[in-house]
Amino acid sequence: xxxxxxxxxxxxxxxxxxxxxxxxxxxxxxxxxxxxxxxxxxxxxxxxxxxxxxxxxxxxxxxxxxxxxxxxxxxxxxxxxxxxxxxxxxxxxxxxxxxxxxxxxxxxxxxxxxxxxxxxxxxxxxxxxxxxxxxxxxxxxxxxxxxxxxxxxxxxxxxxxxxxxxxxxx
Amino acid sequence: xxxxxxxxxxxxxxxxxxxxxxxxxxxxxxxxxxxxxxxxxxxxxxxxxxxxxxxxxxxxxxxxxxxxxxxxxxxxxxxxxxxxxxxxxxxxxxxxxxxx
Numbered sequence: 383x384x385x386x387x388x389x390x391x392x393x394x395x396x397x398x399x400x401x402x403x404x405x406x407x408x409x410x411x412x413x414x415x416x417x418x419x420x421x422x423x424x425x426x427x428x429x430x431x432x433x434x435x436x437x438x439x440x441x442x443x444x445x446x447x448x449x450x451x452x453x454x455x456x457x458x459x460x461x462x463x464x465x466x467x468x469x470x471x472x473x474x475x476x477x478x479x480x481x482x483x484x485x486x487x488x489x490x491x492x493x494x495x496x497x498x499x500x501x502x503x504x505x506x507x508x509x510x511x512x513x514x515x516x517x518x519x520x521x522x523x524x525x526x527x528x529x530x531x532x533x534x535x536x537x538x539x540x541x542x543x544x545x546x547x548x549x550x551x552x
Numbered sequence: 553x554x555x556x557x558x559x560x561x562x563x564x565x566x567x568x569x570x571x572x573x574x575x576x577x578x579x580x581x582x583x584x585x586x587x588x589x590x591x592x593x594x595x596x597x598x599x600x601x602x603x604x605x606x607x608x609x610x611x612x613x614x615x616x617x618x619x620x621x622x623x624x625x626x627x628x629x630x631x632x633x634x635x636x637x638x639x640x641x642x643x644x645x646x647x648x649x650x651x652x
Contacts (some may be wrong), residue, residue, distance in 0.1 A: 383579060387554055390554045391637075397566060401570065402570075407582075410579060411582075414581075414605055417585050420592070424596060429644065431559070432603055444621075451625055451626065452581070452584070455581070458582075459632070479576065485571070487570070493560040493561050517612075520612060521615075525612050536622070537626050539622075543629070544630075546634050
């Protein structure tokens with residue numbers, strides 16, 4: 383086992399384990415904190431894929447900004463009585479679980495048969511592709527239009543969030 | 553060297569865990585967290601293909617997925633706040649006014 387594969391398996395186990403905790407915790411704050419841990423594991427996996435920029439963005443934007451928004455909303459709602467949300471086993475849940483496991487088996491079957499592509503063939507390019515310099519150059523040339531459209535999307539989201547969360551529409 | 557299929561299997565597992573959360577939990581906030589989990593698992597697929605194929609497009613797509621996720625989180629949480637103000641609950645079974 384090389385250090386690379388040990389890191390990969392530790393980070394993957396962390397990501398999958400914390401994902402399980404996210405969906406199984408009753409307290410939303412605990413679930414959100416496990417999701418932050420999951421994001422850190424994912425950032426580590428991105429680093430192992432030589433994607434430095436996205437790994438940093440994952441921590442700053444996702445774990446930093448979006449999850450703080452979540453935690454603020456959980457705090458504002460102040461969900462005192464969790465008892466009302468106690469969830470039993472319903473037929474819908476059983477069917478959902480069976481269907482999800484079917485999807486999981488299908489995906490595993492397909493992916494285990496996937497012929498692996500080696501990134502060794504790329505040589506030095508593999509490490510250069512995820513740098514801030516390369517991402518920035520691509521973002522402002524080839525992907526300029528989607529980048530600009532993103533600003534419109536974010537403006538619409540800000541306006542929408544304010545209108546929706548406003549106390550009354552007058 | 554870790555093969556591509558290992559990354560894909562991790563991401564598939566995370567995606568299915570997220571979908572179980574969406575299907576089985578009734579707390580709106582946790583359903584939202586599960587959706588974020590699913591978006592991130594797809595991001596991992598995009599990133600692994602991007603790295604193994606040596607193409608930057610996958611990383612760009614992951615970048616835009618993050619932007620959309622930020623917008624979605626802002627609007628979705630505003631909807632949850634508006635619902636909570638009206639109904640005093642985040643239980644999705646009690647929010648059934650548009651259910652046929």
